[in-house]
Amino acid sequence: MLALAGYPLGLEFVFLDPAAEACASPLGAHLHADYVDQAALTTFVQQIDVATYEFENVPVLAADFVAARIPLRPAPKALTAGQDRLGEKQLFQQLGIPVPRYAPANSLAELQQAAEHTGLPAVLKTRRMGYDGKGQARLRGAADFDEAWRALGAQALILEAFVPFEREVSCLGVRALDGSVAFYPLVENVHRDGILRTSRPRANDPLQAEAERHLRRLMEHLDYVGVLAFEFFVVDGQLLANEIAPRVHNSGHWTIEGAETSQFENHLRAITGLPLGSTRLRGASLMLNFIGELPPLRHLAAIENLHVHQYGKTPKPLRKVGHATLTAPSTVALDAAIPPLQAALAAYL
Ligand SMILES: Nc1ncnc2c1ncn2[C@@H]1O[C@H](COP(=O)(O)OP(=O)(O)O)[C@@H](O)[C@H]1O
Ligand SMILES: [Mg+2]
Numbered sequence: 492m493l494a495l496a497g498y499p500l501g502l503e504f505v506f507l508d509p510a511a512e513a514c515a516s517p518l519g520a521h522l523h524a525d526y527v528d529q530a531a532l533t534t535f536v537q538q539i540d541v542a543t544y545e546f547e548n549v550p551v552l553a554a555d556f557v558a559a560r561i562p563l564r565p566a567p568k569a570l571t572a573g574q575d576r577l578g579e580k581q582l583f584q585q586l587g588i589p590v591p592r593y594a595p596a597n598s599l600a601e602l603q604q605a606a607e608h609t610g611l612p613a614v615l616k617t618r619r620m621g622y623d624g625k626g627q628a629r630l631r632g633a634a635d636f637d638e639a640w641r642a643l644g645a646q647a648l649i650l651e652a653f654v655p656f657e658r659e660v661s662c663l664g665v666r667a668l669d670g671s672v673a674f675y676p677l678v679e680n681v682h683r684d685g686i687l688r689t690s691r692p693r694a695n696d697p698l699q700a701e702a703e704r705h706l707r708r709l710m711e712h713l714d715y716v717g718v719l720a721f722e723f724f725v726v727d728g729q730l731l732a733n734e735i736a737p738r739v740h741n742s743g744h745w746t747i748e749g750a751e752t753s754q755f756e757n758h759l760r761a762i763t764g765l766p767l768g769s770t771r772l773r774g775a776s777l778m779l780n781f782i783g784e785l786p787p788l789r790h791l792a793a794i795e796n797l798h799v800h801q802y803g804k805t806p807k808p809l810r811k812v813g814h815a816t817l818t819a820p821s822t823v824a825l826d827a828a829i830p831p832l833q834a835a836l837a838a839y840l
Contacts (some may be wrong), residue, residue: 494518497757505538514802526553536560543762545738547573548620564716564762569737572713576618576649583732586712588705590732592652599640605650612653615639616819617646624685656724661704661742665718665757666710668764674703675773678742690742701730718758745816748798749776774818774826781813786839794835
């Protein structure tokens with residue numbers, strides 16, 4: 492999606508992706524190699540003027556190698572900040588951004604202590620490499636500890652209080668090379684089984700200013716360049732920080748049709764030193780993820796104002812294989828269009 496946004500700007504792309512079936516490969520040269528393959532990284536940096544990443548678990552070693560040779564935006568320290576859930580929470584606190592109660596849990600004994608601090612229910616998470624709800628276990632009572640520890644305990648863990656949130660929201664911000672910033676309207680996200688299902692931008696959300704304050708503080712602290720996504724829980728009408736992603740984000744896919752400038756174009760503008768584009772909404776929109784399999788294209792294409800994106804990925808349970816964005820001229824029109832859409836796609840959502 493970055494490349495698709497970049498070609499109209501006259502940009503060209505080289506992709507480094509260890510997956511043989513990289514979904515970007517039809518769109519440019521694909522270096523099929525491990526992230527830490529020095530020969531591949533050398534070829535990579537020789538062919539490009541600026542590098543970026545859209546996956547937060549790129550090894551820091553690879554990021555440092557690239558950043559020592561050509562501009563890597565956002566810089567490796569942003570990557571590091573998002574890779575460890577414990578360090579991430581400590582950084583939020585250091586910046587005065589409220590977080591749920593949490594504690595490290597590196598042994599079964601420490602897990603029990605951690606639970607005294609967080610209370611129950613709580614969510615046990617691997618500190619590293621988790622995504623789409625993977626590497627997490629819910630603890631409801633003391634009886635769950637052993638099993639959760641067996642499932643996850645081989646790695647460093649963090650225990651977080653379960654947050655009885657009213658809503659989940661994310662804020663996408665973008666910071667340019669000259670330090671100017673822009674923010675998209677707050678997005679309401681619905682997750683099921685830890686996986687994002689729908690995202691809906693909300694104009695004039697009462698928490699917009701607070702979210703922007705947190706995001707601005709973080710982006711300035713990291714001397715950030717590019718798009719950054721910040722996920723929050725809303726409890727008692729206040730924001731509690733969940734996590735950040737130092738990249739374009741699934742909860743911003745609606746910006747392709749729903750905003751004046753998409754998150755992808757704005758990320759490219761930022762990292763290539765161009766001025767940022769407007770983040771204004773173009774009407775109302777709702778994004779739906781397709782998880783596991785895609786509905787038949789003929790079926791999707793028959794739905795008015797639905798914009799379909801297939802990723803060319805092999806269908807697999809719990810894998811995001813595509814998304815679609817429903818657009819409408821107003822919130823009222825979108826509200827009216829959602830129930831028929833859900834009915835038409837009931838078998839796939
Ligand atoms: N402490 C928590 N309290 C309540 N729900 C949680 C908590 N942590 C995670 N979740 C739920 O699981 C989803 C995925 O967890 P998250 O920490 O964002 O990990 P990732 O997106 O990297 O898999 C969240 O969006 C939320 O719906
Ligand atoms: Mg998340």
